Amino acid sequence: MDCNILNNYRHVSNLTFLPKVIEKAVTFHLNKYLINNNLNESLWSAYKSGHSTETALVLVKYDTMMSIDQGKPVILVLLDLSVAFDTVDHNVLFSRLKDMFGLSAKVLWFRSYLEQRYQRVSVHGILSFVQFLLSGVPQGSDLGPLVFPMYIRPLGIIAQ
Numbered sequence: 001m002d003c004n005i006l007n008n009y010r011h012v013s014n015l016t017f018l019p020k021v022i023e024k025a026v027t028f029h030l031n032k033y034l035i036n037n038n039l040n041e042s043l044w045s046a047y048k049s050g051h052s053t054e055t056a057l058v059l060v061k062y063d064t065m066m067s068i069d070q071g072k073p074v075i076l077v078l079l080d081l082s083v084a085f086d087t088v089d090h091n092v093l094f095s096r097l098k099d100m101f102g103l104s105a106k107v108l109w110f111r112s113y114l115e116q117r118y119q120r121v122s123v124h125g126i127l128s129f130v131q132f133l134l135s136g137v138p139q140g141s142d143l144g145p146l147v148f149p150m151y152i153r154p155l156g157i158i159a160q
Contacts, residue, residue, distance in 0.1 A: 019113075020142075023113070026109065027146055030146060033103075034101070039100075040149075041149045041153060042156070044156065064076070085137050085139050086136040087135060088147075090114050090135060096150060100150070100153055110143070118130050
């Protein structure tokens with residue numbers, strides 16, 4: 001990408017030591033909760049132990065070949081999720097965490113983790129104004145990739 005185009009830059013969450021440790025602990029327990037309650041998205045491959053883009057491609061190829069062999073039509077819908085983490089609406093996310101995953105009282109820390117975040121950009125030593133983030137999950141965090149599939153869970157339900 002052209003480094004002179006500012007839209008090509010992505011913000012990354014830089015956490016200090018203690019919040020990073022807390023985030024890792026929450027990620028561990030949330031992942032354990034999802035596995036123990038069979039709440040993981042079955043079609044999701046990214047950020048999932050034992051899965052990768054390669055396993056996702058193998059599944060797509062397998063499903064396509066099986067459908068063709070059975071004489072069924074094949075339709076492939078591709079979504080560009082390149083800025084998807086930035087578009088997560090916090091209210092919708094917390095509603096889904098409560099309604100689909102039963103995490104209402106358990107996400108109080110997570111709410112404070114997402115809300116009250118802000119960012120600013122430094123270009124050639126010049127700082128922009130502080131901008132509060134009203135949506136999105138931190139990129140570069142451990143918790144963001146775990147909750148994003150929870151946010152788009154309705155897509156998985158539709159796809160099944």
